Amino acid sequence: MEIMTKLPSVKGPADWFTGDVWFDQIVPMNGTTIGRCNAVHFAPAARTAWHRHVNGQLLHVTEGVGLTQSRGGDVVVIRPGDAVWCPPGEWHWHGAAPDHFMTHLAIWDGLTAGQDGPETEWGEHVTDDEYGRRPA
Template sequence: MQFLPKPPSAKGPAEWFTGDVHFDVIAPGTETRGKVNAVHFAPGARTAWHRHVNGQTLHVTEGVGLTQSRGGDVVEIRPGDTVWCPPGEWHWHGAAPGHFMTHLAIWDGLADGQDGPETEWGEHVTDAEYRAHSS
């Protein structure tokens, strides 16, 4: 058994996030597999549109959040909810208005022979897109 060093919490870069977001690396993984971060969103904070070459799993641990796949409905997510974002699917996720939200973000790095970045970042989610939820 080996205890991994715990790096300090990191502030999410403004290029990737709107609002106050911090993350903690839980499992740095290898170059190809098994990466896990706990991502903490302040009320209204969210990712930009993005996609993952090998997909991403989100597991909500606390608070209330929102997520959307491009062209789909904005969906509310709560503790215990697990969301799978398939490879190449443009999506965003973050905290609902008036609520903090934390989720585990789980994804794989590039496998041998795969090209490109693990994650491709797009434009920021507009306030109108963010407010499109029905709750």
């Protein structure tokens, strides 16, 4: 058994996020595991940029109200207890609703052996028009 001491909270970089976003690494990439898990805390209207994961990503909402969208799909409201599976290679974004905070667990396979490039590819920021589309 190994007890992993909690790491300090990290401010989400402006290249990846719009608004105030902080994350806590729950399962860091440390050579012991291939799984990764972060608790990601979004202030109202904060959100990720468009991005995709080579191995996919699972989001599990723990508190607040959020929004998510796959490229070409509708904006969808997500709430505590909801789990969202983003398949490998699917461009998507996620974040807090305009008037709520939102926290989710982001869970993904950080293994990149045999792959070209990083596990996560970041794209352009989600525009205010894209973010403001009425949820389905």
